[in-house]
Each structure stands twice: as structure tokens, then as C-alpha cells.
Amino acid sequence: MKKIFLLLFLFSISSNIGAQKLGKNKQVVIASVEKHKENLIKISDSIWALAETAFNESKSSKVLADYAEENGLAVTRGVADMPTAFTATYGSGKPVISILGEFDALPGISQKAQPAKEPLKAGAAGHGCGHNLFGAASLGAAIAIKELIAEGKIKGTVKFLGTPAEEKYFAKVWMVEAGLWNDVDVNISWHPGAEIEADVQSSLSLIDFIVEFYGQAAHASSDPWNGRSASDALELYTTGINYYREHIKPTSRLHYHIQDGGQVVNVVPDYAKIWVRVRDPKRKVMLPTYEHVKKMAEGAAIMANVDYKISLVSGIYETLVNRTGGEIMQKNLELLGPITYTEEETTFGKAIQKATGKPEIGMDSKIHQLKETEENPGGGSTDVGDVSWNVPNINLRVTVAPKGTPWHSWAVVACGGMSIGHKGMVHAAKAMAMTMVDLFENPKLIEKVKEEFKVRKGDEKYEPMIDGPPPIGNN
Incomplete structure (x- = not known):
């Protein structure tokens, strides 16, 4: 019955968002x-x-x-007990629209x-997820809205949130705990990708934990x-984890990274x-799997006659989709139209595809239609999920690399440091700025976005999956 109500509700709101x-x-x-x-390009390249x-x-x-401050936004640094997290706000009163910047x-994926x-610096890091572009684009949108508020053309508050450590530790969970979205009506986010679309797909919930085993050292030959x-x-x-993989849900994933297996x-x-x-x-499927994998650590410790310790790093929710917001974003993408690439950029893209063993089809610059929301999507995880369970979230994906490019790889780093990434x-x-204009100008749209949020969230109570302060010194 709940699903039928949700479908009827979504149909009614989609038909009411008129042509723009x-x-x-x-x-x-x-x-x-x-x-x-x-x-913005200079900022992005600097971060890259x-x-x-x-x-x-x-x-x-x-x-x-610094650039937010130079452009008149009030900056608070070191929020949520994290030195690299910050907020930049402008305006007063409602609505409050926030926007994320990573x-x-x-x-290990440095690249020219x-x-x-070819690494820019051997062994160094690289922006294989396009986060150098992410933060710069979102700040550009926030400044554009700030200027509209300053000119008296719209009323309300814009709030940029500089969010660190998305690739590891998931800092937004601590930022949610600190109440940084408590006053926000709608959140806007985007992520670099290989196509242009209003993103109405969820992500994977996730939990990270460390297992440590403590035994007794001895000479490996004379008295083992x-x-x-x-x-x-x-x-x-x-071994237990690898055998267990056969018996978990097809939608679930188990990963591990051995950080210390002995020294000599x-x-x-x-x-x-x-x-x-x-x-x-x-999340409700992920948590029982997590509990069982924890038990397996005890079994391994018993068999090896050692002690063990389990430490929670953090966990994140799947993204709570908002199709009402997605439709608003979709209409603005259609107003903007596709990205146009030069011959040199297309050649660059095809060379990336050739180097990574993908079909040499170049860039996907068209505006994709709004897709159906999948019940069990594949893909990765993001701490935007935790934001989305606390405030309605509208998400966007924009091309910054050629079709088929392996993500989290040198190939994305290469594109993010040149004009293909800049255009995206x-x-x-x-x-994002255009979508925020719609929300500031039309309070009824905000109410519709919020109504869907309430329906989708239902009676689920958000419970952050953290235990203690942010692990600042664990790098």
C-alpha cells in the first residue's frame, strides 16, 4: 500500500512541475x-x-x-572538529539551500x-574521482546565488559546505552529527561522471572496521x-571472508585490505x-552481514590462539533519492543543453579510451533523460547518503571524462587536469545554480521536495554509524 501511495504521489508532483x-x-x-x-579553473587546477x-x-x-571569503561569504573553518572542514554562508532567513563541495x-594515482x-609525481596521490572539480563547481554555484541575494533579487540563505575525506573515513557523517544541516531546507550535490544526467539512483550503504590480531612473537625456525x-x-x-562471499546476497559486497601481516x-x-x-x-541488509563478519574474526582468533580487537571506522547510508528534485534539475540541464567539445578534446578522449582498452567513441556530451530509479543499483558508496537521510538531496552527474573510463584511475586524473574536466x-x-534559483523563487517546489523526502524516509530513524571523534591522525 505504501509503494502504491508513493507512486501516485510521484506522478502527481511530476505533472505539476511545469515547463520552465x-x-x-x-x-x-x-x-x-x-x-x-x-x-574557478585556477582553483580546480590548484587542488588537482x-x-x-x-x-x-x-x-x-x-x-x-579563501575564495569564498573574497567573494563575501562568511566562512567558518574547522567545523565538526575537522581542521579541513568548513562552511561558507551568505544571506538570512528561509529558505536555506546548501551545496556540497569535496x-x-x-x-597512488598521480598522473600528468x-x-x-605517466605520474606527475611518482607514488603521489591524484584526483581519480574528480573532486578538484567537485568543490570548485559547487563554490561557483554558491557564489552565483550569493550575488543574486546581495542584489535583492531573491531572499534566503545559501550555505556551501566544504566536506573533506569522502574517499576515506566519510567526514560528512561527523558533520551531520555536528548539526550542520539542521537549518537546511534542501541540499544540492553533484559528482563528476562520464555522462550528463539528473542523478536519481541510490548508492550502496557501507561500513568500515579494523580487525587487529595479537599473538606471541617467536623465532620462526628455532622455536616456532x-x-x-x-x-x-x-x-x-x-579465508573465511572469501568462502562467505558465496553465501551473501548478490547485491552485497565484501572487501578487505591487509595493512600489516608481519614484518620479516x-x-x-x-x-x-x-x-x-x-x-x-x-543498510538493513548490510548490517546483518557486518555482524556475521565480525563473529568470524573471533573464530579466526580462537583457531590461531590469539587475541583480537575490532574497531569501527565509520559507516554510511545509501542515498535517499528525491525524484522531485531530480525533475527540477533535469529541466535545467535541458535548458543548458549539451557540452560542446573541440576536435582536440575529442582526440584526447579517444586516446584515453584506447589507452584503457575501451571503445574509442569519445565524449558523451548529450543530456540523458531522467531514468527510472533502480531498486538495487550497483556502483559505489558516498557519505552524501547520510546527508540525504537528514535533508532532501538533489543530485547531478556531469561528464568530465570519456565514456567507459575506469573510475578511480589515472585516466580520470588526466581529464580532470585539462579542459575536458574544466568544461564539465x-x-x-x-x-546547480539554476536549480537553486528555482527553489529560492518557488517555495512550493521546496515543499514538494520535502514531501517526497518524508514519504521515502518513512519511519526510519537515522542512526550515525560512528564511534568517537573523526580519526584525524590515522593517516
Whole structure:
């Protein structure tokens, strides 16, 4: 009955969002993004070159916060007990529309802005998820709205949130706990991708935890019987995980990363450490799997006759979709139209595809239609999910790399440091600013977005999956 009601509700709201035209305020925010474009590209390129990882993004965060401050937004740094997290706000009263900006990089995938694999700095990090573009585009949209408020053309508050450590640790969970979205009516977000669409798909819920095994060291040859091997426990544990994979839901995922399996071959290791991750499109499915995998650690410790300790890192919810917001975003994408690429950019894109073994079809620049929301989507996870369970979230995906490009790879880093990435960033900034204009101008749209949020959330009580302060010093 609940599903029938939801379908009827979604049909009614979708038919009520009328055709839009490129009104004056939308023309103004587009012009604002164009005005700031060169500076936004410089910011993005600076963050791209810095390539700072989770909770180390001191310079990247400063670049964004400084530019927000220069443009009249009130900046508060170090929010939620995280030195690289910040807010930048302008205006007063309702509505309050927030927008997310990420800026952390991924370890070990440094790359020059070229279509052949070659690190910018050997062993360094790189922006293989386009977060250098993410933060800059969102700030550009926030500044465009700030200028409209300052000119008295709209009323309310715009709130940019600089959110660190999305690739590891998921800082937004602590930011939610700190109440940074308590006054927000609607949140806007985007993510770099390989096509342009209003994103109405969920993500995978996830939980991260560390298992440590403690044994007794001994000489591996002269008296191994005096040793109790922590690495034996670790190997037994990973064997159990690998056998268990056959018996979990097809939608679920289990990953692990061995962080310490012993230091030398001639010592029975007395310490071992493994990072484990469990995922599923539904948190209620993921949690029982998590509990069972924890029990398996105890079993491994018993078999190896060692002690063990489990520490929660953090966990995140799946994204709560909002199709009403998606339709608003979709109409603005259609107003903007596709991205146009030069011959050189198309050649660059095809070279990336060739280098990564993909069909050489170039860039996908068209505006994709709004898709049906899948019950169990594949893909990755994001701490935007936790935001979306606390405030309605409207999400966007924009092309910054050629079709089929492996994500979290050198190929995305290459595109994010040149004009293909820049064009996607500017396009995203315009689309998000235009969508915020709709929300500021039409309070009824906000109410419709909120109504869907309430229906989809139902009686689910949000419970953050963290235990203690942000793990700032764990890098």
C-alpha cells in the first residue's frame, strides 16, 4: 500500500512541475559562473596539483575557503572538529539551500594531464574521482546565488559546505552529527561522471572496521612452537571472508585490505591488522552481514590462539533519492543543453579510451533523460547518503571524462587536469545554480521536495554509524 501511495504521489508532483524558461535570474547566475570561470579553473587546477588525501587537505580547503571569503561569504573553518572542514554562508532567513563541495584525492594515482599513463609525481596521490572539480563547481554555484541575494533579487540563505575525506573515513557523517544541516531546507550535490544526467539512483550503504590480531612473537625456525601467529589468524579470517562471499546476497559486497601481516620472514608475527568493508544497497541488509563478519574474526582468533580487537571506522547510508528534485534539475540541464567539445578534446578522449582498452567513441556530451530509479543499483558508496537521510538531496552527474573510463584511475586524473574536466565543472556549476534559483523563487517546489523526502524516509530513524571523534591522525 505504501509503494502504491508513493507512486501516485510521484506522478502527481511530476505533472505539476511545469515547463520552465531561461528566466532573468537564471541568466544572471549563468553569467556569474562565466565571470568567475577562469578563477574557478585556477582553483580546480590548484587542488588537482596539490592532490591531498583524507584529512590532509589543508591547502586545498584553504584555496576554496579563501575564495569564498573574497567573494563575501562568511566562512567558518574547522567545523565538526575537522581542521579541513568548513562552511561558507551568505544571506538570512528561509529558505536555506546548501551545496556540497569535496576536495580530497586518492592515494597512488598521480598522473600528468595527458592521455598516456605517466605520474606527475611518482607514488603521489591524484584526483581519480574528480573532486578538484567537485568543490570548485559547487563554490561557483554558491557564489552565483550569493550575488543574486546581495542584489535583492531573491531572499534566503545559501550555505556551501566544504566536506573533506569522502574517499576515506566519510567526514560528512561527523558533520551531520555536528548539526550542520539542521537549518537546511534542501541540499544540492553533484559528482563528476562520464555522462550528463539528473542523478536519481541510490548508492550502496557501507561500513568500515579494523580487525587487529595479537599473538606471541617467536623465532620462526628455532622455536616456532613458542609463537602464536597473528598472521595465521589474519589468513584464517580472510579465508573465511572469501568462502562467505558465496553465501551473501548478490547485491552485497565484501572487501578487505591487509595493512600489516608481519614484518620479516624469520619471526612469528605477534601483530596483524586488516581493514574490512561491507556494502549493500540497503543498510538493513548490510548490517546483518557486518555482524556475521565480525563473529568470524573471533573464530579466526580462537583457531590461531590469539587475541583480537575490532574497531569501527565509520559507516554510511545509501542515498535517499528525491525524484522531485531530480525533475527540477533535469529541466535545467535541458535548458543548458549539451557540452560542446573541440576536435582536440575529442582526440584526447579517444586516446584515453584506447589507452584503457575501451571503445574509442569519445565524449558523451548529450543530456540523458531522467531514468527510472533502480531498486538495487550497483556502483559505489558516498557519505552524501547520510546527508540525504537528514535533508532532501538533489543530485547531478556531469561528464568530465570519456565514456567507459575506469573510475578511480589515472585516466580520470588526466581529464580532470585539462579542459575536458574544466568544461564539465562549469556546466555543473551552472546547472546547480539554476536549480537553486528555482527553489529560492518557488517555495512550493521546496515543499514538494520535502514531501517526497518524508514519504521515502518513512519511519526510519537515522542512526550515525560512528564511534568517537573523526580519526584525524590515522593517516
